Amino acid sequence: xxxxxxxxxxxxxxxxxxxxxxxxxxxxxxxxxxxxxxxxxxxxxxxxxxxxxxxxxxxxxxxxxxxxx
Amino acid sequence: xxxxxxxxxxxxxxxxxxxxxxxxxxxxxxxxxxxxxxxxxxxxxxxxxxxxxxxxxxxxxxxxxxxxxxxxxxxxxxxxxxxxxxxxxxxxxxxxxxxxxxxxxxxxxxxxxxxxxxxxxxxxxxxxxxxxxxx
Numbered sequence: 001x002x003x004x005x006x007x008x009x010x011x012x013x014x015x016x017x018x019x020x021x022x023x024x025x026x027x028x029x030x031x032x033x034x035x036x037x038x039x040x041x042x043x044x045x046x047x048x049x050x051x052x053x054x055x056x057x058x059x060x061x062x063x064x065x066x067x068x069x
Numbered sequence: 070x071x072x073x074x075x076x077x078x079x080x081x082x083x084x085x086x087x088x089x090x091x092x093x094x095x096x097x098x099x100x101x102x103x104x105x106x107x108x109x110x111x112x113x114x115x116x117x118x119x120x121x122x123x124x125x126x127x128x129x130x131x132x133x134x135x136x137x138x139x140x141x142x143x144x145x146x147x148x149x150x151x152x153x154x155x156x157x158x159x160x161x162x163x164x165x166x167x168x169x170x171x172x173x174x175x176x177x178x179x180x181x182x183x184x185x186x187x188x189x190x191x192x193x194x195x196x197x198x199x200x201x202x203x204x
Binding site: 003004005006007008009011012013015016017019036 | 077078080081082084085086087088089090092093096100130133134
């Protein structure tokens with residue numbers, strides 16, 4: 001039988017890993033600074049506007065781009 | 070509420086806190102180390118603390134999980150939480166620049182909210198220590 005403390009440990013570990021997978025994507029901007037966040041957030045914060053020029057690429061998968069004017 | 074259940078709930082809350090923040094810090098090790106390095110009081114010890122702190126939290130959570138080591142785990146939790154709170158208070162009073170080195174969603178808390186959270190957990194730990202049988 002699982003104890004309440006074991007359950008707490010499993011939930012905590014799951015929450016930590018889930019939080020990490022949601023926010024760990026790293027993006028390199030044109031000025032070579034690295035920012036972390038969801039693609040939609042990066043687009044809104046750093047790359048607002050149309051998609052004519054490359055603005056940022058994903059560090060782990062450089063073929064994934066975000067563009068701006 | 071039975072005494073044993075109350076101690077179990079307090080320990081479960083502490084285990085959740087320590088496992089969550091410990092693993093979050095290890096998963097985001099480079100950011101955590103950089104933030105510690107920016108902290109004015111502990112810059113020199115940042116490389117050591119970046120490993121020791123999350124590992125210590127996970128070890129204490131392990132101690133809280135077993136009846137045999139639970140009392141020691143509660144004492145260590147009390148010590149660690151008091152240390153965190155003292156550090157936070159000192160940063161708020163004495164430092165002109167305050168980087169956040171917290172784990173996971175706790176980064177979203179303000180420093181005052183963080184101190185309140187710590188005080189609540191300190192009180193819970195103190196209650197758990199008093200309730201836990203000493204033999």
